[in-house]
Amino acid sequence: MHRCIGTPLFPSVTGSDKPVVSERRGAVMLIGINRPEARNAVNLETAQRLTEELSAFDQDNSLHVAVLYGLGGSFCAGFDLKELSQGSVSLKLEQDVSSAPGPMGPSRMRLSKPLIAAVSGFAVAGGLELALLADMRVVEESAIMGVFCRRFGVPLIDGGTVRLPQLIGLSRALDMILTGRPVKAQEALAFGLANRVVPDGQALQLALELAEQISAFPQLCLRADRNSAYHAVFDSASFTQAMQYEVDHGVPVVLAEAVTGARQFRDGMGRGGTFSKSKL
Known part of the structure; x- marks a missing residue:
């Protein structure tokens, strides 16, 4: 409100x-x-x-x-x-x-x-x-x-x-x-x-x-995606370079946060694209 x-x-x-x-x-x-x-x-x-x-x-x-x-x-x-x-x-x-x-x-x-x-x-x-x-x-x-x-x-x-x-x-x-x-x-x-x-x-x-x-979101994943977007726009010399940066900085997040997130989804969180606590 x-x-x-x-x-x-x-x-x-x-x-x-x-x-x-x-x-x-x-x-x-x-x-x-x-x-x-x-x-x-x-x-x-x-x-x-x-x-x-x-x-x-x-x-x-x-x-x-x-x-x-x-x-x-x-x-x-x-x-x-x-x-x-x-x-x-x-x-x-x-x-x-x-x-x-x-x-x-x-x-x-x-x-x-x-x-x-x-x-x-x-x-x-x-x-x-x-x-x-x-x-x-x-x-x-x-x-x-x-x-x-x-x-x-x-x-x-x-x-x-x-x-x-x-x-x-x-x-x-x-x-x-x-x-x-x-x-x-x-x-x-x-x-x-x-x-x-x-x-x-x-x-x-x-x-x-x-x-x-x-x-409130998992922060390692959020920052990796955010920083990759900035890198692609301002720093990358090519599409391939931008894609490589995304993978290099995204893969470590899979083990750090994504596995836990996948388990939460399996158990019912966020089904149907819902954000139960968010008005984004």
Whole structure:
């Protein structure tokens, strides 16, 4: 059951002066950008904290899924250009993507476990790139996504030109990249940019529910399949190479998890394709 619109999901972080807040819910880690006065635009401190939080999540074996969201009604409006324009930030752009975080923080990371983005308000410019870091995006009806930095001559250097074409195809990606136009939730759903569209105020709750359901699956198998999909899209030089990677990383899971799963199926679990405890 979804929480009512306007009901605070995390009252414990209300009023926090930290630019990034986190909370653990069982095997799920919730990570929130907390700069609502700037529509959660990311400055250097926020970028560092996001990188630290997602790195800690990725290294913690007891955590299975993370949810990234923005407090105060907006996901993220990109990098804090106002702060940059005032000369209060010395932004050193590291061009070796393997040696340092991106300007938005974790955008250059390849996480080993699922990340879900709960998108409300604006997810634009670098904020769109953070949303693209996620495996799935739960998007509220009034949310806006887009390459708004097009208007100011700010390039996509946090993975936008890499991930977006793979997610929605080159033609649609170029439409967004070249025009910088706003993309609403239903169009994002048609593009495949949004995975779920929900009423305003419900993205975080549904993202948490999805995270909890995903975290209940056998994790070795889930991660092997997830990582093989990423490898096939971004790293494989050929179909044969991708197939070999899938087999090499899938076969060990058969003995580790699949035999037990087969016994559960034999004993009646999941017959007819049912998910008795899932609303995926």
